Amino acid sequence: MSRETIESILQEKRLFSPPAEFAQNAHIKSLEQYQELYDRAAADPEEFWAQLAEKELHWFQKWDRVLDWQPPFAKWFVNGKINISYNCLDRHLTTWRKNKAAIIWEGEPGDSRTLTYAQLHREVCQMANVMKQLGVKKGDRVGIYMPMIPEAAIAMLACARIGAPHSVVFGGFSSEALKARLLDAQAKLVVTADGGWRKDQIVPLKDSVDEAIAHNGVPSVENILVVERTKQKIHMEPGRDHWWHDLQAGASADCPAEPMNSEDMLFILYTSGTTGKPKGVVHTTGGYNLYTHVTCKWAFDLKDTDVYWCTADVGWITGHSYIVYGPLSNGATSLMYEGAPRPSNPGCFWDVVEKYGVTIFYTAPTAIRAFIKMGEHHPKARNLSSLRILGTVGEPINPEAWMWYHKIIGGGRCPIVDTWWQTETGGFMITPLPGAIPTKPGSATLPFPGIIADIVDLEGNSVPTNRGGYLAIKYPWPSMMRTVYGDDDRFRRTYWEHIPPKDGQYFYFAGDGARKDSDGYFWIMGRVDDVMNIAGHRIGTMEVESALVSHPAVAEAAVVSRPDEVKGEDIFAFVTLEGSYQPSEKLKEELKQHVVKEIGTIARPGEIRFADALPKTRSGKIIRRFLRNLAAGQDLVGDISTMEDLSVLDKLREGT
Numbered sequence: 001m002s003r004e005t006i007e008s009i010l011q012e013k014r015l016f017s018p019p020a021e022f023a024q025n026a027h028i029k030s031l032e033q034y035q036e037l038y039d040r041a042a043a044d045p046e047e048f049w050a051q052l053a054e055k056e057l058h059w060f061q062k063w064d065r066v067l068d069w070q071p072p073f074a075k076w077f078v079n080g081k082i083n084i085s086y087n088c089l090d091r092h093l094t095t096w097r098k099n100k101a102a103i104i105w106e107g108e109p110g111d112s113r114t115l116t117y118a119q120l121h122r123e124v125c126q127m128a129n130v131m132k133q134l135g136v137k138k139g140d141r142v143g144i145y146m147p148m149i150p151e152a153a154i155a156m157l158a159c160a161r162i163g164a165p166h167s168v169v170f171g172g173f174s175s176e177a178l179k180a181r182l183l184d185a186q187a188k189l190v191v192t193a194d195g196g197w198r199k200d201q202i203v204p205l206k207d208s209v210d211e212a213i214a215h216n217g218v219p220s221v222e223n224i225l226v227v228e229r230t231k232q233k234i235h236m237e238p239g240r241d242h243w244w245h246d247l248q249a250g251a252s253a254d255c256p257a258e259p260m261n262s263e264d265m266l267f268i269l270y271t272s273g274t275t276g277k278p279k280g281v282v283h284t285t286g287g288y289n290l291y292t293h294v295t296c297k298w299a300f301d302l303k304d305t306d307v308y309w310c311t312a313d314v315g316w317i318t319g320h321s322y323i324v325y326g327p328l329s330n331g332a333t334s335l336m337y338e339g340a341p342r343p344s345n346p347g348c349f350w351d352v353v354e355k356y357g358v359t360i361f362y363t364a365p366t367a368i369r370a371f372i373k374m375g376e377h378h379p380k381a382r383n384l385s386s387l388r389i390l391g392t393v394g395e396p397i398n399p400e401a402w403m404w405y406h407k408i409i410g411g412g413r414c415p416i417v418d419t420w421w422q423t424e425t426g427g428f429m430i431t432p433l434p435g436a437i438p439t440k441p442g443s444a445t446l447p448f449p450g451i452i453a454d455i456v457d458l459e460g461n462s463v464p465t466n467r468g469g470y471l472a473i474k475y476p477w478p479s480m481m482r483t484v485y486g487d488d489d490r491f492r493r494t495y496w497e498h499i500p501p502k503d504g505q506y507f508y509f510a511g512d513g514a515r516k517d518s519d520g521y522f523w524i525m526g527r528v529d530d531v532m533n534i535a536g537h538r539i540g541t542m543e544v545e546s547a548l549v550s551h552p553a554v555a556e557a558a559v560v561s562r563p564d565e566v567k568g569e570d571i572f573a574f575v576t577l578e579g580s581y582q583p584s585e586k587l588k589e590e591l592k593q594h595v596v597k598e599i600g601t602i603a604r605p606g607e608i609r610f611a612d613a614l615p616k617t618r619s620g621k622i623i624r625r626f627l628r629n630l631a632a633g634q635d636l637v638g639d640i641s642t643m644e645d646l647s648v649l650d651k652l653r654e655g656t
């Protein structure tokens with residue numbers, strides 16, 4: 001965050017109470033009701049979650065124990081039998097929701113499609129049977145690399161139905177990044193499309209899959225299932241590659257949901273950490289189903305009449321929890337959009353809101369800031385009066401963007417839910433409940449009932465009000481990640497040892513800095529580790545550094561982020577070159593392209609600066625603090641006496 005943003009957040013005093021009529025009709029109607037729920041959950045979390053699990057979900061068999069907590073490993077609803085695809089589909093078919101829209105899809109080139117719960121159920125069952133035919137068994141991992149089309153959700157639900165954990169890889173990742181994830185997950189099947197539409201262009205997804213698995217690069221992959229989306233020419237390997245529509249045509253729509261153990265793995269989702277290798281975050285079935293269901297219902301105050309639209313991609317946790325599982329488990333109508341705002345169509349989001357009468361709209365601060373830049377005449381030219389709740393996620397929202405969102409998009413009448421959470425947490429952790437909790441621009445407000453959140457120092461002591469510290473969670477919750485896939489040790493080290501346990505109290509270390517104000521409201525300040533937040537996407541500095549040094553011209557690279565008006569942060573790379581290479585604009589461009597090839601467009605550095613040397617301590621550690629100051633054009637903050645060679649700094653300032 002920039003210094004100006006931090007200052008404006010520190011001075012923020014405005015308070016917006018839920019409109020009275022909204023509160024009256026909300027699931028959670030008042031601050032008192034929230035407080036009562038919060039206190040009840042804190043006093044007996046197991047009883048709180050058990051009651052909700054019984055009331056909100058269908059279980060094939062009840063659990064014998066609500067929580068088995070052997071820190072840092074948690075098991076929820078032990079020995080319960082459940083299937084999230086059943087909860088998202090089958091149970092709605094015996095109600096009037098059978099013919100309600102489950103997914104409304106708006107495609108990029110102007111096509112659209114609506115799937116009712118009955119239709120979605122039918123297609124999911126067919127694809128589940130197709131997967132079985134292709135040899136996928138309970139426990140086998142399936143890679144999903146798809147554009148934003150209904151088949152992405154269908155593939156996820158089909159996996160869940162037969163108990164094959166999915167690993168969705170964002171379609172904007174490169175073939176190299178895809179390969180690393182498929183290899184780690186040992187995927188047996190990959191579901192993809194011939195291509196996808198992104199900002200007026202076709203992304204050749206199947207070609208990337210071919211590259212990822214070429215030369216037996218991912219030996220575990222036996223079959224590839226391909227959706228026809230863009231109809232451009234692709235290679236189809238006989239025996240290995242199959243068209244989705246061909247296999248669907250012959251598939252039975254009868255496929256009972258497999259009763260899964262509550263703790264069976266539902267999915268792996270890779271996310272960036274402080275090392276170059278992404279972590280496979282593991283989520284399991286029962287607790288995740290419950291938590292995403294309840295948070296979606298209460299934080300978005302879901303009603304049967306809502307048209308709910310989350311603009312994320314299914315390749316991120318937001319898409320998993322709040323496009324697919326949370327809304328469908330509630331029997332809601334979830335809108336999926338393949339497009340993205342871009343100069344050629346700056347009003348496209350507002351056209352979608354108007355066309356479908358969207359009532360709940362959930363997006364990221366970076367998108368809001370981009371809309372501000374594009375001008376308020378775009379939203380003002382559309383009818384947005386159907387909206388009743390607005391949401392934001394992914395990075396701290398600056399109060400100016402919050403106010404614009406509130407006034408221009410929400411017409412001053414829609415509560416804003418600023419939801420703080422992470423891939424690891426599975427669902428919202430700190431968020432307003434829109435009928436109950438007054439909001440302050442820039443604050444995610446209060447923890448969800450059942451979440452014991454605190455701001456602590458590295459010894460685990462709570463820090464005083466309004467003092468910055470580390471955001472930690474002090475009690476397990478149902479949708480917490482269970483481990484790093486195949487690496488329990490990394491799970492323990494990354495999340496549970498930064499703040500060592502004290503008197504039997506364990507601290508989940510979120511990696512975010514935050515403070516709490518005198519009303520107990522949380523203000524998230526951003527990451528405290530080497531993870532950057534670029535346009536709401538989480539990217540590790542080490543990932544980009546590894547990508548850069550894999551280019552023959554690069555001897556050493558140090559990557560930091562600098563504040564950016566629209567993206568929040570942008571990537572700034574300092575690079576020293578191998579002897580025979582000379583700095584040039586052409587080489588800069590080549591290196592940026594190289595990062596795109598290694599990771600994907602989301603990691604393209606905004607700026608590369610060549611340097612003779614990087615600032616290091618006498619023990620050889622790169623001093624990133626200085627690089628961050630330089631990247632932001634600020635004076636150097638901190639002690640320079642530990643530096644090995646002071647002349648390095650002058651040269652870096654001059655830079656090329």
Ligand code: PRX
Nearest residue numbers: 393394395396418419420421422423524538
């Ligand atoms: O730094 C926090 C930021 O995004 C990180 C989690 O990123 P990821 O796992 O990709 O999940 C993003 C979507 C849930 C957090 O550690 N973050 C997320 N939501 C907020 C936020 N920062 C401030 N306010 C938020 N509402």
